[in-house]
Amino acid sequence: MGTTYDAVIIGAGIGGLSCGTLLAKEGLRVLICEQALKPGGYCVNFMRNGFTFAPAVHYLNEFGPDGQMHEAFQILGLPPEIEFCPQDPQRRIITPHFHLTLSTDIDRFEGDLIRLFPKEELSIHAYIGEWKRLVKSIEGLPLKSLEVISLKERFQLLHKVIKVPQLLRYRGKTGQEVLDSFFKDPLLKYLLSFGARKGSSILHCASPIMWAIKGNVYYIKDKGVEALPQLFLRYYKAYGGEISFNTLVKKIVIEKGKARGVQIEGGEEIQSRYVISNGDGHATFHDLIGKHLLPDRFIRKLQKKEVSAPIFTVYLGVDLDLTQMGFDGALVHYYPAMSKNPWEEKNVEGFDIEKGKMAIRMDSIKNPMLAPMGTHTVAIAAFAPYELFTDGANINPHYTEIKEEMAQKIIGITERVIPGLSSHIMVRDASTPLTYERETLNMHGATMGWYLSAQEFSRIRSQKTPIANLYQAGHWTFPGGGIPMVIISGINAAKLVLKGMKKFTTQSCMGNMF
Numbered sequence: 001m002g003t004t005y006d007a008v009i010i011g012a013g014i015g016g017l018s019c020g021t022l023l024a025k026e027g028l029r030v031l032i033c034e035q036a037l038k039p040g041g042y043c044v045n046f047m048r049n050g051f052t053f054a055p056a057v058h059y060l061n062e063f064g065p066d067g068q069m070h071e072a073f074q075i076l077g078l079p080p081e082i083e084f085c086p087q088d089p090q091r092r093i094i095t096p097h098f099h100l101t102l103s104t105d106i107d108r109f110e111g112d113l114i115r116l117f118p119k120e121e122l123s124i125h126a127y128i129g130e131w132k133r134l135v136k137s138i139e140g141l142p143l144k145s146l147e148v149i150s151l152k153e154r155f156q157l158l159h160k161v162i163k164v165p166q167l168l169r170y171r172g173k174t175g176q177e178v179l180d181s182f183f184k185d186p187l188l189k190y191l192l193s194f195g196a197r198k199g200s201s202i203l204h205c206a207s208p209i210m211w212a213i214k215g216n217v218y219y220i221k222d223k224g225v226e227a228l229p230q231l232f233l234r235y236y237k238a239y240g241g242e243i244s245f246n247t248l249v250k251k252i253v254i255e256k257g258k259a260r261g262v263q264i265e266g267g268e269e270i271q272s273r274y275v276i277s278n279g280d281g282h283a284t285f286h287d288l289i290g291k292h293l294l295p296d297r298f299i300r301k302l303q304k305k306e307v308s309a310p311i312f313t314v315y316l317g318v319d320l321d322l323t324q325m326g327f328d329g330a331l332v333h334y335y336p337a338m339s340k341n342p343w344e345e346k347n348v349e350g351f352d353i354e355k356g357k358m359a360i361r362m363d364s365i366k367n368p369m370l371a372p373m374g375t376h377t378v379a380i381a382a383f384a385p386y387e388l389f390t391d392g393a394n395i396n397p398h399y400t401e402i403k404e405e406m407a408q409k410i411i412g413i414t415e416r417v418i419p420g421l422s423s424h425i426m427v428r429d430a431s432t433p434l435t436y437e438r439e440t441l442n443m444h445g446a447t448m449g450w451y452l453s454a455q456e457f458s459r460i461r462s463q464k465t466p467i468a469n470l471y472q473a474g475h476w477t478f479p480g481g482g483i484p485m486v487i488i489s490g491i492n493a494a495k496l497v498l499k500g501m502k503k504f505t506t507q508s509c510m511g512n513m514f
């Protein structure tokens, strides 16, 4: 290393790679420090005895021909070489009361809902109509950070936004408030909450419906999601970007309130004009900087934030012919029980996996390369409190037993959807929230960065930090979690750096001139 970089990026998640790719493409000297041995963060695959699993990312939004990622790839100089295939139907919903399919044929979904809840016909029609109108009105609206656009562009954006009544009507509203205002039937409300927790924005609950209306859910053919970080890395390097794996950043070096580089494990300091953190939002400020260097108000705000819910996943390689059993590779959302109160808090004391939602993926049906011939992959994910696996600050002494018990329970429950599952298992593994945390350093294995309540969701968030020349990219900052969002966030962070560099170049040119 030994040089001064224009930018050092902490983390090679998709947010960090996106930021690095744009900066390197624009000719900056960039170094990414990644503590893991490969790029991607949550967007990776792993193998067990010939079976390939994705621990986290499996579906992708905005990757269609008219999706936002089309433009993002052009900005990043990435070729359209990955095959993104529409995932239609988006999901099959199985409950003890009914089966339902959510596909891009939204009128059919509406019809099916009305057949199940005839008394709510008018409300169902009105509710789905709202999201149809919203999707139509926001088509083409860019998700740019206000910090990187001109005043004129801000006015243009504002002008467009105020013409979308649904955005103003539902801004800051919780799912509970809006669903209660439309519907009476608790089962229908439970269903349309789509697993969102108490206090979540209505836009959170309505997203699956909006994606279905837009036909906006994709999967990656053949290799699965790992193709994405591999493409980013290849082009990042081709543009001259450098990356150092197995390199844990321990400290952000700050001088006179300005980021000046990073210190890595072992003590080496790397100098750089800008630092971009793609890592955990809590660790970036608490551990890599330290409270004493940050304004009290900022720290107080940070302490009030909650992290998004973590997940427990069981991975199975099975010798079952899932296609013959009637599965088509669509994501299955299974609700073992439906409570009358969708907003029941699922804390560690009252935690019961039977009361939650399970997402069952059978990726090898669509991507046969992921499993040996005649076999399949099954991954079952369910929300699970982090505290279940810890004993205060430490790992629970019964961690292995708790993990085993939960995996067994999940397999047992899934047998109601895939009969005979437990007697056809060839390979088995599981990730607890602690596994996710260990692999990516995301606090408590947070799935999407900070938990965005309805109020947080409607706030304009910044990728700038109280430290000059230190920005954030990824799911702990604007615009939020999920692959398309972190790509946008990486581009925005790079544009902030480029804006600053332009200023720097102009100033230094002026210095030379006079």
Ligand SMILES: Cc1cc2nc3c(=O)[nH]c(=O)nc-3n(C[C@H](O)[C@H](O)[C@H](O)COP(=O)(O)OP(=O)(O)OC[C@H]3O[C@@H](n4cnc5c(N)ncnc54)[C@H](O)[C@@H]3O)c2cc1C
Binding pocket: 010, 011, 012, 013, 014, 015, 016, 033, 034, 035, 036, 039, 040, 041, 042, 043, 055, 056, 057, 058, 059, 060, 061, 247, 248, 249, 250, 278, 279, 280, 311, 381, 436, 439, 440, 441, 442, 445, 446, 447, 448, 449, 473, 474, 475, 476, 480, 481, 482, 483, 484, 486
């Ligand atoms: C179970 C699960 C399922 C999900 N499913 C989907 C899905 O289907 N579709 C979707 O779009 N999104 C999904 N998400 C969300 C999505 O995975 C994330 O929002 C997104 O991948 C976050 O990307 P990122 O770049 O912000 O950070 P991350 O992927 O968290 O990457 C951060 C990187 O920074 C590195 N790092 C952190 N600290 C340091 C340090 N100090 N030094 C060096 N390196 C460091 C980490 O090792 C990691 O590689 C899912 C998440 C989970 C957990």
